[in-house]
Amino acid sequence: MWTIHEIANFASVIGTCCGLFSRVPQVYRTYKTKSANDLSTNTMVINITANTCFLFYMIVNKQYPIMINCLSVITLEGSLIYMKKKFGKMKKVSSQTELSKMNLSDLQDETQREVSEEYDWKKFTNMFRTTSNS
Numbered sequence: 771m772w773t774i775h776e777i778a779n780f781a782s783v784i785g786t787c788c789g790l791f792s793r794v795p796q797v798y799r800t801y802k803t804k805s806a807n808d809l810s811t812n813t814m815v816i817n818i819t820a821n822t823c824f825l826f827y828m829i830v831n832k833q834y835p836i837m838i839n840c841l842s843v844i845t846l847e848g849s850l851i852y853m854k855k856k857f858g859k860m861k862k863v864s865s866q867t868e869l870s871k872m873n874l875s876d877l878q879d880e881t882q883r884e885v886s887e888e889y890d891w892k893k894f895t896n897m898f899r900t901t902s903n904s
Contacts, residue, residue, distance in 0.1 A: 782835055782836060783835060785836075785839070786835045786836055786838060786839040789839035789840075789842065789843060790838065790839055790842045792843070792846075793842075793843065793846035793847060793850065794846065796809075796846075796850065797846050797849055797850060797853075800850060800853050800854075800857075801853060804857045805857060806850065806853050806854035806857050807854075807857075809850060809854055811851060811854060814847045814850055814851050814854075815851070817843060817847045818843075818844050818847045818848060818851075821840040821843045821844045821847075822840070822844060824836070824840045825837060825840035825841065825844070828840060
C-alpha cells in the first residue's frame with residue numbers, strides 16, 4: 771500500500787509532466803500559423819510572474835521536478851510573447867475576409883450560376899436515364 775507521501779510524489783511527477791508540455795501545442799500552432807493576435811499578453815505575463823515566484827520557492831526548498839516545470843512554463847510563455855510581438859497582427863485567410871468589403875451582387879451571381887449548373891446537370895442525367903430506359 772502506498773503512503774500519502776508516495777501518492778503526493780507520484781502526483782507531483784504527473785503534474786510536472788503535464789506542466790512541461792502544457793503550452794507546447796499553443797507554441798507550435800502559433801509558430802505554424804504565424805498568428806498570435808488572439809493570445810492575451812496579460813495572461814502570459816501573469817503566468818510568467820506566478821511561475822517565477824514558484825520557481826524561487828522551489829529553489830529554496832530544493833524541489834527539483836517542480837522547478838523544471840516552472841522553468842518550462844516560463845520559457846514557453848516567454849516564447850509566445852516573443853512570437854506575438856514578432857508576428858504582429860493576425861494573418862487573414864480568404865475565408866476571413868470582411869463581409870463589408872465583399873461585393874454581394876457578385877456572390878449572388880456566382881450562387882445563381884452554381885444552381886443553374888446543377889439544374890442543367892440534373893436535366894442532362896434525367897435525359898440520359900430516359901433514353902436508356904427506352
